Amino acid sequence: MKHVALQQARVLRSTFVIALALCIGGCLDEQDATTASAGYSEGPGTSDGQWQYLGGDSAHTRYSPADQINAENFEDLEEAWAWDGASFGAASGRSTPSYVNGKLYTVAGPRRQVVAIDPATGETIWSYREPHTRRWEYSMRQDYGKGVAYHEVDGRGVIYIISPAYFLTALDAETGRPLEGFGKPVPIEGFPQTGVVDLLADLGHAYDPYEGLPLEKGYITSSSPPIVVNGVVVVGNSAEQGYNQSRIENVPGDILGYDAKTGKFLWKFSVLPRPGEFGHETWENDAWEWTGDISSWAPLSADQERGIVYVPTNGATLDFYGGFRPGDNLFSTSLLALDVKTGKRVWHFQLVHHDIWNYDTPTAPVLLDITMDGRKVPIVVQTTKQSFAYTFNRETGEPVWPIEERPVPASRVPGEKLSATQPFPTRPAPYDNQGLTHDDLLDFTPELRRRMLEILEEYEIGPLFNPPLHRGNDLGKKAALWCPGDIGGVNIDGPNAADPTTGILYVTSRKHCSYRVLAPGAERDALIKEPTGSTIADWVVTPPYGSVQGPDGLNMFKPPYSRITAIDMNTGEHLWWIPVGETADRVLNHPDLKDMEIPNTGFGVAVAPMTVTSTLLIYAGQASDGSAQLYAIDKATGEQLARVEAPAVSSYGMMTYVHQGKQYIMLQTGSKLTAMALYDPDADSASVH
């Protein structure tokens, strides 16, 4: 509040008026101790050529209304610049940068350094690195950072990330310096005095700031950034991969909420319901006390107006075996809708009961507004590894089209008790293969089909939710094959895109099966250097494992091997599908397929990073010779309108932005970010020394 000279009554009066105006503006909202302060602003989303969230907008549509690049000039695209993250040890290219207020922001490298980049030239502006901790060392998600969160606090841009060591950091977006007045000092050398929240302090277990949680208890880390909604920073988390765990104890990946301005802890949502909490009965023994995971490593999305955040979760501790945790295990492998203000569950839907297939919910839930029977319906659609697009009214949680519980096979593994049924959406139809029958197998020639059947003999195949087998199973099989497998269907390397103007969802998926075999836990446990937990599980996946190759290196499936499917979410109908990229030369020229006409199979099993603009669906794929290409697709018909060579192969995502009147398409190309723009002859003659 301004101090004024008392003798200036007029000044005093006008000051009072100003103060009143400010108050009305929200600086003196009634607050109770657990809710967020105001002074926030939602931010631009994808308006004005911006790309605020890693998914573009908070609905995670990866849609931008930018229209400078169109079908006519698409082939004039060329590399404008590339930013090489090598100085930060970048390798994975998993991060989709945000473009806000004239700067690009991303994370890079195993330290998940936050980097601001000049959007016109690709030069580094500033970088921030979290100081070293043992907690960081242990993380197996170090280079899995998927982006940043950006929000405005008191008119200033703030960048938020969650680090592999599980700290929440807020940085001034202009300078990269830790935000003043945020969080609490962390008692570790090198940590800044402000700008950091130690999330472990609020997770609810005993811990050491430097070491983290005692490993016998478990381990928690993160990969996706938080999402900031209505002044609340909602923090998801990640855990060790379930197929790299051998012991049954871990901590649950509870969701945390913080004040975006001060970093004050606001709420926690228990992903593993305690006694008395809704869903607790889905834990039929005492595993709820000591087991965990149910992490939410995929990005979150949010409905800002309704103040709901959508959280995709994964299975409980241990992939492929859950005998020690009988019951449906809420809220594992679910879609959760939480009230962002209070952290309370608005609704949920469990996509897979007692998930032991590693059917992690692998991508952000996408929000759309559709029109059904003349009414506007706000929906959220969750695509998954298992090739289903589960669709709900995002306000009420009601499935838009019926989801039926259908019987699925039981497990032969001693001690395991699977759910007798699983949810099956009736619509939309699955967008890629589910389960495996002989009809799905390659059939270029009868000989190839025959050899494929031979290869398959040692595996137990079955429908969707085919259960894993253990060594020494009474079927005499090497392993069970489940399809889709670990890498989907849909997975994080190919997030969906959606067009909010039409309600069309574009899903990229692959055909894939996995096999893993369970063996007595001690064998795998011996191979793990520093396992979490203390009690070895009865059964643990043990090498060898993998996917099944067709004969002579061909893909085991009928083509297409990967595809993009357009689903009209107003009706649930598939509109069209196209393969991703072009048939690889090694297939076209394969000796077994001599003189045969091969349809477009797609290039291997690569899925497509995509973005949707006002006129185009743009995706990255590869031509037959393996060269990286960008494709411009007609959004309504799937027709390829144009194609241009890209400097490198992309994965995990793509984005677009408009900076100083110029539209760029940003490709995530491994250790580099590659920006494409329309050829500008003037840029050539700009004087550079």
Added chain:
Amino acid sequence: MMTVVVVQACARPVFLLCSLVLAIAMLILLFAPTALSADRGTENGQWHYLGGDAAHTRYSPADQVNADNFGELEEAWVWDGASFNAQSGRSTPSYIDGTLYTVAGPRRYVVALDPANGELLWSYGEPKTARYDYSMRKDYGKGVAFASIDGKLVIYITSPGFFLTALDAATGQPLQGFGKPVPVAGFPKTGVVDMLPDLVSDLDIESDPYNGIPLERGYITTSSPPIVVNGVVVVGNSHEQGYYQSRIENVPGDILGYDARSGEFLWKFHVIPRPGEAGHETWESDAWKWSGDVSSWAPMSADLERGLVYIPTNGVTIDYYGGFHPGNNLFGTSLIALHAKTGQRAWHYQLVHHDIWNYDTPTAPVLLDVNVDGKPVPIVVQTTKQNFAYTFNRETGEPVWPIEEKAVPASDVPGEKLSPTQPWPTKPAAYGMQGLTHDDLIDFTPELRKAAVASLREFKIGPLFNPPLHRDNDQGYKAALWCPGDGGGTNIDGPSVADPASGIIYISTQADCSSRIIASGEERDADIPHPTGKTFSRYASLRPDGVRGPEDLPLFKPPYSHIVAIDMNTGEQLWRIPVGDTPELVLNHPKLQGIDIADTGTGANAPMLITATLLIYASAASDGTPMLFAVDKKSGERVGEAELPESAHYGMMTYVHEGKQYVIAQTGRTLTAMALAE
């Protein structure tokens, strides 16, 4: 300083006071904030300055790596500067108190690295300005400067945009209480000094924070870091390369001094003396008013005890033609010694009068303490492109051995007036080629010799200081050829190193000549997108030209490049070795079958490093494999070698971190740390 006080106190018969002062002095020393020790800068495994110590010897007493284990050196880590668009690898990192600091990329980002694994700890990048855009020395940053301010380590750089920045070494944040806010978007509120207004304050030029000064007046930038001497940040500078200039006006590269704690401007030294200033008479026209350069792009060195800073300078605006600035042009192409506190000149020596050969003083002056004729002399040695090692008493400026003025050719270029004589050190003897005669040409076979002579026919050759010749000459030549050429001799790609204990200096030099097509300034001007100045020079360099040796072989007799060891106690050459191994191109050349080719060296200069027991240098094996070679300091004998993952340039350094010695090779975009295999 402390000792002096104590001695004075005890000189008076006041013993109580004496003891008190002693006690206080001890207490201060004991409880002083962790200031850097006042040692050379390379004790205890440190490497404080880009040249190791302030004397720029590039010497470290580290001895973990020696002749016996040298072959076990392997890559310990590599830091890739790609995120900063690093390319040149010109920066020699400093290792100070457990962290590595260097600059990288055209924006001259300052980065701090973990010395154990090369991980990036922090980065700082200067915000955009048009002043930065214009710089032609962007990725030429050679290192950082440092000081201890109130017990805190501070890192200083000067940027291509001509700003001085001070950073808290622990965080990379701009230093509090330093400088003044710069009214340009993105600049931090503290930590930066805009040096341009201080430079042009007495030149009647308007300076804009974003755009700099009007191009018709000139342009100034930097490449080497400043050097901090007793609390004063001494700032050198750089200009556009003289061969990219076509117009005669520019600003002088005056030296600036700033307070290391506050960034307050302290003094300026005029490198082009004004009326009334010593040396003004060496400007025989009014060019001193409007022409410029005389920049000091090579690193500076300093005698901290004497408070003297040694500054190497370059020629006046435009290389190869100086008709518009008649006179010897002090202090062009000179070595200047300034008092760091006041900026007053202690002494100077002009190495080349009215330099138009682009004989920029290309490397730091090296300070040594030697014994000449039985007497201890503090010296400074300046090695150069022209293959002379000019040696002076660094306190008085007196040449240690006579330097004679010797007659040199006149110029045939209209309007040009060269100095009739040039300084000629009598000792040490020239350590590389000077001038060119047919006797210097390749002579493996008469046929090759004949072809070499023939290829020279269109070029006018001559002794050292052979003048450039204009294109439209009546002598039937295309151009003149002068040797050494632009690249030396000695140059920044292989700075000289010296052993303070023995007084031996090790100098790398390459055999090379230059030629330029000298045409009208107006014609050259058409090629230059945004020239500085406004008046076309009568002549300027249109473009390089030159002579290739016959059949892809070098033009000269070997060695094509070599390292010379000179004992600066006597000025005598101790030994000479070729740089690296004879290239396969020569060894296996079809025209040289059956001929015994002695070690020729690669033709490139070598970055060098000197330690307690070794001279280490980077070069290549015959097949081009990048190598580190270890050489016995006294005999020049090769005693070890280790393969490098990439070729190394410009410099090298070593440090000891957590008990382990690392050798850093500057490998272009990357920094490669080598250490003994575990």
Added chain:
Amino acid sequence: MFDTGFAMNRIVPAALLLLLAIGRPAPADGLTTNDAVYSKQQAKAGEQLYKDHCLLCHDKKYFRPVFAAWEGKTLGTMNLVMSTSMPQTNPGSLPLANYVDILAYMLSLNRYPAGQAPLPADNQVLDNITITPR
């Protein structure tokens, strides 16, 4: 082609050099840099050489304004400058053939079209290729 007689060995190169010295532009029926004067494989070979010898001082965008400023000059002149004065650390040290490969890579960096045949290490040919905007 050219008679390799004694006189021709002297006169023709001398004439060409004279042409160079005078700086006359290439004859009107000569080629330009837009005429697919290098090959993709050659540019690939040049890329490695560029990385090894040029990248230290010249980033990949360095030559864009250079080609713009050199409009009207010939590749022969460019090759002459490169092959006698570059790399700066060891001027003229690479075999002549390498310089031409590097030139091909530089052309590709500037997105001039590639063709079937490589750029030859032949000054007569290079002098007949004029640098023109893309």
